[in-house]
Amino acid sequence: MKKTLLILVLILTATVFMYAEGKKEVQAQFPTKPINLIVYTKPGGLIDVTSRKVTDIASKYTKATFVVINKPGAGGIVAMKYVLATPADGYTLMAVTKSNVAKVVSTGADVNLMDLNWMDMLMADPECVITNKKLSINTWDQLIADAKAKNGNQLWVGPAAGGLDNVVAMKIWKAFDIKVKWVPFASGGKAMAALLGGQGVAYVGNPRDIAGKPDLKIAAVSSEQRLKQFPNVPTFGELGAKGLNNEVMWRGFAVKKETPEAAVKWYQDLVQKVTDDPEWRKFWEPYGIKVVNYKSDKFNSMVSQDIKEFKEYLGK
Secondary structure (H helix, E strand, O other): HHHHHHHHHHOOOHHHHHHHHHHHHHHHOOOOOEEEEEEEOOOHHHHHHHHHHHHHHHHOOOOEEEEEEEOOOHHHHHHHHHOOOOOOOEEEEEEEEHHHHHHHHHHHHOOOHEEEEEEEEEEEOOOOEEEEEOOOOHHHHHHHHHHHHHHHOOEEEOOOOOOHHHHHHHHHHHHOOOOOEEEEEOOOOHHHHHHOOOOOEEEEEHHHHHHHOEEEEEEEOOOOOOOOOOOOOEEEEOOOOOOOOOOOOEEEEEEEOOOOOHHHHHHHHHHHHHOOHHHHHHHHHHOOEEEEEHHHHHHHHHHHHHHHHHHHOOOO
Protein backbone atom coordinates (compact mmCIF):
# COMPACT_ATOMS: atom_id res chain seq x y z
CA MET A 1 0.00 0.00 0.00
CA LYS A 2 2.78 2.39 1.00
CA LYS A 3 4.71 1.44 -2.13
CA THR A 4 1.67 2.12 -4.33
CA LEU A 5 1.10 5.49 -2.64
CA LEU A 6 4.75 6.40 -3.14
CA ILE A 7 4.54 5.55 -6.83
CA LEU A 8 1.42 7.73 -7.22
CA VAL A 9 3.12 10.65 -5.48
CA LEU A 10 6.16 10.30 -7.73
CA ILE A 11 3.97 10.21 -10.85
CA LEU A 12 2.01 13.27 -9.72
CA THR A 13 5.22 15.16 -8.92
CA ALA A 14 6.70 14.28 -12.29
CA THR A 15 3.50 15.35 -14.07
CA VAL A 16 3.44 18.72 -12.32
CA PHE A 17 7.14 19.23 -13.10
CA MET A 18 6.66 18.36 -16.76
CA TYR A 19 3.65 20.71 -17.00
CA ALA A 20 5.60 23.56 -15.44
CA GLU A 21 8.57 22.96 -17.70
CA GLY A 22 6.25 22.73 -20.70
CA LYS A 23 4.75 26.12 -19.88
CA LYS A 24 8.23 27.61 -19.59
CA GLU A 25 9.15 26.10 -22.94
CA VAL A 26 6.01 27.52 -24.62
CA GLN A 27 6.74 30.93 -23.16
CA ALA A 28 10.35 30.78 -24.29
CA GLN A 29 9.51 29.58 -27.79
CA PHE A 30 6.40 31.55 -28.77
CA PRO A 31 6.02 32.23 -31.61
CA THR A 32 7.50 29.36 -33.58
CA LYS A 33 5.46 29.90 -36.76
CA PRO A 34 3.84 32.79 -38.65
CA ILE A 35 1.01 34.69 -36.95
CA ASN A 36 -2.19 35.32 -38.88
CA LEU A 37 -3.44 38.87 -38.32
CA ILE A 38 -7.11 39.01 -39.33
CA VAL A 39 -8.42 42.36 -40.60
CA TYR A 40 -12.17 42.79 -41.05
CA THR A 41 -11.98 45.31 -43.91
CA LYS A 42 -10.63 45.29 -47.42
CA PRO A 43 -7.02 46.45 -47.93
CA GLY A 44 -6.75 50.22 -47.50
CA GLY A 45 -9.30 50.60 -44.71
CA LEU A 46 -8.05 52.46 -41.64
CA ILE A 47 -7.89 49.33 -39.47
CA ASP A 48 -5.96 47.65 -42.30
CA VAL A 49 -3.53 50.59 -42.35
CA THR A 50 -3.28 50.33 -38.55
CA SER A 51 -2.51 46.62 -38.68
CA ARG A 52 0.17 46.94 -41.33
CA LYS A 53 1.78 49.87 -39.49
CA VAL A 54 1.93 47.74 -36.34
CA THR A 55 3.64 44.88 -38.14
CA ASP A 56 6.06 47.29 -39.80
CA ILE A 57 7.17 48.88 -36.52
CA ALA A 58 7.08 45.54 -34.69
CA SER A 59 9.74 44.25 -37.09
CA LYS A 60 12.21 46.47 -35.23
CA TYR A 61 11.66 44.41 -32.09
CA THR A 62 10.91 40.86 -33.21
CA LYS A 63 11.74 38.43 -35.99
CA ALA A 64 8.23 36.98 -35.83
CA THR A 65 6.33 36.84 -39.12
CA PHE A 66 2.88 38.42 -39.35
CA VAL A 67 0.60 37.52 -42.25
CA VAL A 68 -2.18 40.08 -42.71
CA ILE A 69 -5.36 38.36 -43.94
CA ASN A 70 -8.31 40.51 -44.98
CA LYS A 71 -11.70 38.95 -44.25
CA PRO A 72 -14.27 41.67 -44.94
CA GLY A 73 -17.98 41.17 -44.43
CA ALA A 74 -20.85 42.20 -42.16
CA GLY A 75 -18.89 44.86 -40.31
CA GLY A 76 -16.46 42.41 -38.77
CA ILE A 77 -18.84 39.56 -37.98
CA VAL A 78 -17.30 37.35 -40.69
CA ALA A 79 -13.82 37.95 -39.28
CA MET A 80 -14.90 37.39 -35.67
CA LYS A 81 -16.58 34.10 -36.49
CA TYR A 82 -13.46 33.01 -38.33
CA VAL A 83 -11.22 33.85 -35.35
CA LEU A 84 -13.54 32.14 -32.87
CA ALA A 85 -13.48 28.99 -35.01
CA THR A 86 -9.67 28.74 -34.95
CA PRO A 87 -7.59 27.02 -32.24
CA ALA A 88 -6.82 29.21 -29.21
CA ASP A 89 -3.09 28.73 -29.67
CA GLY A 90 -2.09 32.38 -30.03
CA TYR A 91 -1.40 32.23 -33.76
CA THR A 92 -4.59 34.02 -34.80
CA LEU A 93 -4.82 37.68 -33.90
CA MET A 94 -7.71 40.00 -34.84
CA ALA A 95 -7.55 43.74 -35.41
CA VAL A 96 -10.67 45.18 -33.78
CA THR A 97 -12.54 48.46 -33.46
CA LYS A 98 -15.47 49.78 -31.48
CA SER A 99 -17.53 49.48 -34.67
CA ASN A 100 -17.37 45.69 -34.35
CA VAL A 101 -19.16 45.86 -31.02
CA ALA A 102 -21.85 48.15 -32.46
CA LYS A 103 -22.37 45.82 -35.44
CA VAL A 104 -22.85 42.71 -33.31
CA VAL A 105 -25.30 44.46 -30.99
CA SER A 106 -27.29 46.19 -33.76
CA THR A 107 -27.70 43.03 -35.86
CA GLY A 108 -28.13 40.55 -33.01
CA ALA A 109 -25.43 38.41 -34.62
CA ASP A 110 -24.70 34.99 -33.18
CA VAL A 111 -21.36 36.09 -31.73
CA ASN A 112 -20.49 36.26 -28.04
CA LEU A 113 -18.18 39.26 -27.89
CA MET A 114 -16.79 38.15 -24.54
CA ASP A 115 -15.53 34.91 -26.09
CA LEU A 116 -12.67 37.15 -27.19
CA ASN A 117 -9.92 38.46 -24.96
CA TRP A 118 -9.78 42.16 -25.85
CA MET A 119 -6.07 42.18 -25.31
CA ASP A 120 -4.59 45.53 -26.36
CA MET A 121 -6.27 48.86 -27.09
CA LEU A 122 -3.89 50.96 -29.17
CA MET A 123 -5.61 54.31 -29.59
CA ALA A 124 -8.59 56.50 -28.82
CA ASP A 125 -9.72 58.48 -31.86
CA PRO A 126 -12.15 61.24 -30.80
CA GLU A 127 -15.56 61.39 -32.46
CA CYS A 128 -16.49 64.68 -34.08
CA VAL A 129 -19.10 66.33 -36.28
CA ILE A 130 -17.82 67.29 -39.73
CA THR A 131 -19.45 69.84 -42.03
CA ASN A 132 -18.98 71.24 -45.54
CA LYS A 133 -17.47 74.74 -45.59
CA LYS A 134 -19.21 75.51 -48.87
CA LEU A 135 -22.69 74.96 -47.46
CA SER A 136 -24.54 77.82 -45.77
CA ILE A 137 -24.98 75.57 -42.71
CA ASN A 138 -21.49 74.68 -41.46
CA THR A 139 -20.88 76.05 -37.94
CA TRP A 140 -22.21 74.39 -34.81
CA ASP A 141 -24.59 77.25 -34.02
CA GLN A 142 -25.93 77.10 -37.57
CA LEU A 143 -26.42 73.33 -37.34
CA ILE A 144 -28.42 73.61 -34.12
CA ALA A 145 -30.53 76.55 -35.32
CA ASP A 146 -31.31 74.80 -38.61
CA ALA A 147 -32.15 71.52 -36.85
CA LYS A 148 -34.62 73.25 -34.53
CA ALA A 149 -36.16 75.14 -37.42
CA LYS A 150 -36.62 71.99 -39.51
CA ASN A 151 -37.83 69.91 -36.54
CA GLY A 152 -36.68 66.51 -37.72
CA ASN A 153 -35.99 67.19 -41.38
CA GLN A 154 -32.32 68.15 -41.15
CA LEU A 155 -30.15 65.46 -42.79
CA TRP A 156 -26.96 63.94 -41.37
CA VAL A 157 -25.08 61.39 -43.49
CA GLY A 158 -23.01 58.43 -42.33
CA PRO A 159 -22.38 54.70 -42.57
CA ALA A 160 -25.06 52.11 -41.89
CA ALA A 161 -27.72 52.78 -39.27
CA GLY A 162 -26.91 51.21 -35.91
CA GLY A 163 -23.15 51.65 -36.24
CA LEU A 164 -20.85 53.56 -33.91
CA ASP A 165 -21.18 56.89 -35.72
CA ASN A 166 -24.97 56.61 -35.77
CA VAL A 167 -25.08 55.90 -32.03
CA VAL A 168 -22.77 58.85 -31.32
CA ALA A 169 -25.10 61.00 -33.43
CA MET A 170 -28.05 59.81 -31.31
CA LYS A 171 -26.21 60.86 -28.16
CA ILE A 172 -25.48 64.29 -29.67
CA TRP A 173 -29.11 64.81 -30.72
CA LYS A 174 -30.28 63.88 -27.24
CA ALA A 175 -27.74 66.16 -25.53
CA PHE A 176 -28.71 69.17 -27.66
CA ASP A 177 -32.43 68.34 -27.78
CA ILE A 178 -32.73 68.25 -31.57
CA LYS A 179 -34.44 65.93 -34.05
CA VAL A 180 -32.46 64.88 -37.13
CA LYS A 181 -32.73 62.29 -39.91
CA TRP A 182 -29.84 59.86 -40.42
CA VAL A 183 -29.17 59.01 -44.07
CA PRO A 184 -27.10 55.79 -44.23
CA PHE A 185 -24.56 55.02 -46.95
CA ALA A 186 -22.59 51.86 -47.73
CA SER A 187 -19.39 53.29 -46.28
CA GLY A 188 -17.94 56.30 -44.53
CA GLY A 189 -16.22 57.34 -47.75
CA LYS A 190 -19.49 57.38 -49.67
CA ALA A 191 -21.17 59.31 -46.86
CA MET A 192 -18.44 61.96 -46.93
CA ALA A 193 -18.83 62.20 -50.70
CA ALA A 194 -22.53 62.83 -50.08
CA LEU A 195 -21.65 65.59 -47.61
CA LEU A 196 -19.37 67.18 -50.19
CA GLY A 197 -22.22 66.94 -52.68
CA GLY A 198 -24.64 68.72 -50.34
CA GLN A 199 -26.88 65.71 -49.71
CA GLY A 200 -26.65 66.37 -45.97
CA VAL A 201 -25.26 69.01 -43.64
CA ALA A 202 -23.21 66.91 -41.20
CA TYR A 203 -21.18 63.71 -40.89
CA VAL A 204 -20.08 62.02 -37.66
CA GLY A 205 -16.54 60.68 -37.85
CA ASN A 206 -13.01 61.40 -36.65
CA PRO A 207 -10.60 64.31 -37.22
CA ARG A 208 -8.46 62.28 -39.60
CA ASP A 209 -11.43 62.07 -41.98
CA ILE A 210 -10.89 65.66 -43.16
CA ALA A 211 -7.27 65.02 -44.19
CA GLY A 212 -6.85 65.91 -47.87
CA LYS A 213 -10.39 67.32 -48.05
CA PRO A 214 -10.05 71.12 -47.85
CA ASP A 215 -13.81 71.71 -48.16
CA LEU A 216 -14.52 69.82 -44.94
CA LYS A 217 -14.19 71.19 -41.41
CA ILE A 218 -14.74 69.97 -37.86
CA ALA A 219 -17.65 71.76 -36.21
CA ALA A 220 -17.33 70.15 -32.76
CA VAL A 221 -15.31 67.38 -31.12
CA SER A 222 -15.66 64.95 -28.23
CA SER A 223 -12.78 65.71 -25.87
CA GLU A 224 -12.10 66.89 -22.32
CA GLN A 225 -10.22 69.87 -23.77
CA ARG A 226 -9.70 71.33 -27.23
CA LEU A 227 -7.32 69.26 -29.32
CA LYS A 228 -3.97 71.00 -29.72
CA GLN A 229 -3.99 69.89 -33.37
CA PHE A 230 -7.35 71.66 -33.90
CA PRO A 231 -7.29 74.58 -31.45
CA ASN A 232 -10.21 76.42 -33.07
CA VAL A 233 -12.63 73.52 -32.77
CA PRO A 234 -14.92 73.65 -29.70
CA THR A 235 -15.66 70.60 -27.57
CA PHE A 236 -19.20 69.42 -27.00
CA GLY A 237 -18.74 70.37 -23.35
CA GLU A 238 -17.95 73.97 -24.30
CA LEU A 239 -21.11 74.01 -26.37
CA GLY A 240 -23.22 73.03 -23.38
CA ALA A 241 -23.48 69.23 -23.59
CA LYS A 242 -22.82 66.92 -20.67
CA GLY A 243 -21.47 63.39 -20.99
CA LEU A 244 -20.02 63.76 -24.49
CA ASN A 245 -16.37 64.28 -23.63
CA ASN A 246 -15.20 60.70 -24.16
CA GLU A 247 -16.87 59.45 -27.33
CA VAL A 248 -14.09 57.71 -29.25
CA MET A 249 -13.40 55.17 -31.93
CA TRP A 250 -10.94 52.78 -30.32
CA ARG A 251 -8.75 50.35 -32.26
CA GLY A 252 -6.79 47.40 -30.95
CA PHE A 253 -6.21 43.65 -30.95
CA ALA A 254 -8.11 40.65 -29.63
CA VAL A 255 -7.47 36.92 -29.44
CA LYS A 256 -9.65 33.97 -28.56
CA LYS A 257 -10.37 33.93 -24.84
CA GLU A 258 -8.58 30.63 -24.10
CA THR A 259 -5.31 31.79 -25.70
CA PRO A 260 -2.34 30.82 -23.48
CA GLU A 261 -1.18 33.53 -21.12
CA ALA A 262 2.37 33.17 -22.43
CA ALA A 263 1.22 34.19 -25.91
CA VAL A 264 -0.89 37.06 -24.56
CA LYS A 265 2.09 38.37 -22.59
CA TRP A 266 4.32 38.16 -25.65
CA TYR A 267 1.83 40.22 -27.66
CA GLN A 268 1.36 42.78 -24.91
CA ASP A 269 5.10 43.25 -24.44
CA LEU A 270 5.54 43.72 -28.19
CA VAL A 271 2.62 46.14 -28.50
CA GLN A 272 4.04 48.19 -25.65
CA LYS A 273 7.24 48.62 -27.64
CA VAL A 274 5.26 49.59 -30.74
CA THR A 275 3.11 52.18 -28.96
CA ASP A 276 6.19 53.67 -27.27
CA ASP A 277 7.97 53.99 -30.61
CA PRO A 278 8.32 57.61 -31.85
CA GLU A 279 7.47 56.53 -35.39
CA TRP A 280 4.10 55.18 -34.21
CA ARG A 281 3.24 58.36 -32.33
CA LYS A 282 4.33 60.58 -35.20
CA PHE A 283 2.05 58.64 -37.54
CA TRP A 284 -1.13 59.06 -35.44
CA GLU A 285 -0.88 62.05 -33.11
CA PRO A 286 -1.08 64.79 -35.79
CA TYR A 287 -4.74 63.84 -36.26
CA GLY A 288 -5.69 64.30 -32.61
CA ILE A 289 -5.54 60.58 -31.90
CA LYS A 290 -4.55 59.63 -28.36
CA VAL A 291 -1.99 56.81 -28.41
CA VAL A 292 -2.57 54.39 -25.52
CA ASN A 293 -1.89 50.80 -24.60
CA TYR A 294 -4.68 49.45 -22.42
CA LYS A 295 -4.21 45.82 -21.46
CA SER A 296 -6.82 43.07 -21.07
CA ASP A 297 -8.41 44.06 -17.74
CA LYS A 298 -9.18 47.65 -18.74
CA PHE A 299 -9.96 46.88 -22.38
CA ASN A 300 -12.39 44.04 -21.59
CA SER A 301 -14.14 46.27 -19.06
CA MET A 302 -14.51 49.01 -21.69
CA VAL A 303 -15.99 46.57 -24.20
CA SER A 304 -18.51 45.35 -21.62
CA GLN A 305 -19.58 48.95 -21.01
CA ASP A 306 -19.80 49.62 -24.76
CA ILE A 307 -22.08 46.61 -25.18
CA LYS A 308 -24.36 47.96 -22.47
CA GLU A 309 -24.52 51.44 -24.02
CA PHE A 310 -25.16 50.17 -27.55
CA LYS A 311 -28.01 47.98 -26.28
CA GLU A 312 -29.51 51.01 -24.54
CA TYR A 313 -29.41 53.31 -27.58
CA LEU A 314 -30.35 50.65 -30.09
CA GLY A 315 -33.18 49.23 -27.99
CA LYS A 316 -31.70 45.73 -27.92
